[in-house]
Amino acid sequence: MLRRDFIKMSGAGVGALMLPIYGNAVAADILGTKIDVALKKRFADVALNTAKKGGASYCDVRIGRYLRQFVITRENRVENVVNTESMGTGIRVIANGTWGFAATSDFSEDGIAKAAAQAVAIARANSKFQGEPVQLAPNKGVGDVSWATPIVKNAMEVPLKEKVDLLMEVNGQAMKAGADYINSILFLVNEQKYFASTDGSYIDQDIHRIWAPTEVTAIDKASGKFRTREGLSAPMGMGFEYLDGKPAGKIALPGGAVAYSSSYNMVEDAVAAARQARAKIKARSVKPGRYDLVLDPSHLWLTIHESVGHPTELDRVLGYEANYAGTSFATLDKWRSKSFKWGSDKVNIVADKTQPLSLGAVGYDDEGVKTKRWDLIKNGVLVNYQAIRDQAHIIGEKESQGCCYADSWSSVQFQRMANVSLQPGGTKLAVEEMISKVENGIYIIGDGSFSIDQQRYNAQFGGQLFYEIKNGKITEQIEDVAYQIRTPEFWNACSAVCDDRDYRFGGSFFDGKGQPGQVSAVSHGSSTARFDGINVINTARSLG
Known part of the structure; x- marks a missing residue:
């Protein structure tokens, strides 16, 4: 099903949500099935052996099966139900010190061997233009292993009626409560990914994700x-x-x-x-000015994503993404100084591909590297970036940080954002107590529109809900709020972070990057945090 046809069929609500549609339409009972691991290993060995015989010094193979289900409703009716499957093999090699990649949907030994030979031929052709050979950080093979998202109930196997009944209940109760319109959706993902490499790894992973977006008018x-x-x-x-x-x-x-x-x-x-x-x-419109902001995790995740997650991606820092998605103000000289103050000493931000329940949680990345957690900002100081196997040597790392990803078997893997999260405060502090200490502020919940420059330095963020805080109390709901930041000034204005009792995730399936463009799924955790003296504008006045 083509994306434009899906949007036409499913209404404006889903079009606005930009849900990614690719693959072939399939029956719902297909969504609960798997491919035999022995078959995947046999096919992987065909690719590895073909690449080595062709002269590749390294090869990795990804056999992927990507399943999606969309259940889309509006008010008292089901707009659409779509089940999709996309399956094939991506093969990446190094030959003559240069990367080559090819992919095929031909699920046969002959088809996979041809793709492997093509990947080697592409690498050889590319090597004519290679300035210096690829330096691949070592990664010890792990043999035959498996990893799965620790789910309780496989969403793909839940009867469609149960899903529709839930959404109809959601819509009906919202209408009774005063909604005139409501769109509600279930978006379910299962990535069945098999990775093999000449390092000696054969990794089978079963990854599940879920989202339940609504829009009420x-x-x-x-x-x-x-x-x-x-x-x-x-x-x-x-x-x-x-x-x-x-x-x-x-x-x-x-x-x-x-x-x-x-x-x-x-x-x-x-x-x-x-x-x-x-x-x-x-609700009355906000009066522009300087306010102390109390930012809920449902809002703060997006600010973290844009102003910390992206500028600490090493390929952006090096200028590899400059043509499409931007660079980074967090240049290598700032990191080398070991003293660049990204934020106040309350700001501790980590990258972590192992966090349970997060969108980015996997056992191994798409280079077969075991995932881990590492510091990006420690006590407000920039201490590291996000790097993969062919970048690690640039920042003196002896191994990849395990943050390589491709959104499809047909896409080449490259550096993608790990779960990047603000750590909870070390002192016991509840949201109500934080608010009680604010004299003139705004409490912001939910993410909204945003704008940020190519270096991830100047930005503006809106939200879903805004509440005035006066003398330690929430007084009323207000509207038309957006705040403006320069990244280091904003994070240096962080004066308090609630403790781990308030820690929650936000995130997105649609972190875009690369040419051709790819999306990835990433979470950002935080507790509610306070930022002092932030410039707030009135968006209604800004629009004229």
């Missing part, structure tokens, strides 16, 4: 004004147990509780969204 029929509030679910590396509806990390706000962690009450959030969207219509 309320209209004031007298004035014609309308407002929306998107759902506050975070996409997660979990099974259908994510929707068990057990809320966590709640805080009392006008319109209902809105904060969730490892379990998500979709109905409760939709009801709160309906009430809050209607309240937005009557």
Whole structure:
């Protein structure tokens, strides 16, 4: 099914969410099946042996099966249900010190051998233009191993009726609570990935992810004004147990509780969204100025992603992404100084591909490197970047940091963002206590529109919900809020971070990068954090 056809069939709501559609349409019962591991290993050996005979000094093979299910509803009807499967083999080699890559959907020994030979031929052709040979950090083979997302309930195997009933309940309750329109969606992902390499690894992984986005709209029929509030679910590396509806990390706000962690009450959030969207219509517009901001994890994840995650990707720092997705202000001289103050001493940010429940959690990356956790910013100081096997030597690392990824068997793997997260504060501090110490501030929940420059230095962020804080108390819901930052100034203004009781994930399936463009799934964890004296603008006035 072509993407344009899917958007046409499923309505404007899904088009706005930019869900990635690729692969062949399949029956739902196909989604719960797997390919025999012995068959995948046999095919992998065909590729490895062919590449070595052709003169490759290194080869890795990725046999991928990518499954998706989309259940899309609006108000009292199902708009569409789509099940897709994409399957094939990607083969990467080094020959004459140069990378070569080829892929095939021909699931036969002959087809895979031809792709391996083509990858070697491409590497040889590319080597004529190679300035210096690839330096690949060592990676010891692990033999035959497997890893799987630790799910309780495979979402692909849950009956469609149960999924539709849930979404109809969500929509019905939101309409009763004051919504005029609601879109609700289930987006389910299963990546079945087999990796083999001439290093001696044969790694079978079964990765599951889930997302339940909603968009609620309320209209004031007298004035014609309308407002929306998107759902506050975070996409997660979990099974259908994510929707068990057990809320966590709640805080009392006008319109209902809105904060969730490892379990998500979709109905409760939709009801709160309906009430809050209607309240937005009557909410007063913010007065521009300097405010202390209290940022909920459902909002802060995006600021972390854009102002920390991207500028610490080593390929951006080196200028490899300059033509498309930008560079980074965090140049190597800042890292070499060992003293560049990215933020206050409250700011400790780690990269971690092992975090349970996160979108980026896998056992091994797409180079067969065992994933790990490492510091990016320690006590406010830049201490490291995100690097893969052919970049590690540039920053003196003896091994890859395990953050290489491709979004399909047909795409070549390259450096992608790990889960990048702000660590909780070390002192016991609840959200209510943090708010009680703010004299003139704004509490922001949920991510909204944003803009950031190519070096990830100057930026502006909106949100979903905004609450005025006066003399330690939340007074009222307000509207039209966005704040402007310069990355180091913003993070140096971080004066407090709540403890680990408040730690939650946000994230995205759609972190875009590269040419041709690829997307990756990544989470960003944090507890609620305070930033002092941040410039807030009125977006209604900014628009004229």
